[in-house]
Amino acid sequence: MYVIVLDTETAGEIFAPLCYDIGWAVLNLETREVVKTESYAVAEIFLNKELMTSAYYAEKVPTYWDDIKRGDRKLARLATIRRSLFADCKAYKVTEIYAHNARFDYRSCTLTQRKVPTSRSRFFFPYNVKICDTLKMARKTFKTDPEYIAFCDKNGYRTKNNQLRFTAEILYRFLSGQNDFEEVHKGLDDVMIEKEILLACRDRGVTDGLLFE
Numbered sequence: 091m092y093v094i095v096l097d098t099e100t101a102g103e104i105f106a107p108l109c110y111d112i113g114w115a116v117l118n119l120e121t122r123e124v125v126k127t128e129s130y131a132v133a134e135i136f137l138n139k140e141l142m143t144s145a146y147y148a149e150k151v152p153t154y155w156d157d158i159k160r161g162d163r164k165l166a167r168l169a170t171i172r173r174s175l176f177a178d179c180k181a182y183k184v185t186e187i188y189a190h191n192a193r194f195d196y197r198s199c200t201l202t203q204r205k206v207p208t209s210r211s212r213f214f215f216p217y218n219v220k221i222c223d224t225l226k227m228a229r230k231t232f233k234t235d236p237e238y239i240a241f242c243d244k245n246g247y248r249t250k251n252n253q254l255r256f257t258a259e260i261l262y263r264f265l266s267g268q269n270d271f272e273e274v275h276k277g278l279d280d281v282m283i284e285k286e287i288l289l290a291c292r293d294r295g296v297t298d299g300l301l302f303e
Contacts, residue, residue, distance in 0.1 A: 113277025
């Protein structure tokens, strides 16, 4: 069974995020192998210099041009990116797309789709593909895990309300044993740690991450 793990980076207001970076990996759940990756800068957003000043990680923009020049990232219009995602879903018979805090990625992709004047559809994702959330899965998996609780207590990984934190960065620190790990905060780079979170949840028996019940 193949699934897609996807991540976005955004510009604009926090309640109206627009994607300038979309990356994904096609993951074989049985072999745990990533069989294909895609990494895109969204031309309509990324080339808007004024809008990109609002990007949370705006200081990383020069490194995107380096990625594009090396061929590690493609600069493409949103319609091209969407067609590529649809093609991968069809080629690998993908019925589930995963993201960490999927509600944000779903919203950012949908808003960007509707923002681009030439868009012919109001929805970015294939209608027959389920959107699933590894954050939801991680909460089910680790909220009562004694080792994770001890890890968070030892390192101060709790919220102001004394709740355990479940960011992708902290979860990967726990799973990898690398407590100095820092997310790159680029789409495809972050996908590669989020797929490890997905696999860890599944290993522990949690397979339901459906965002929209």
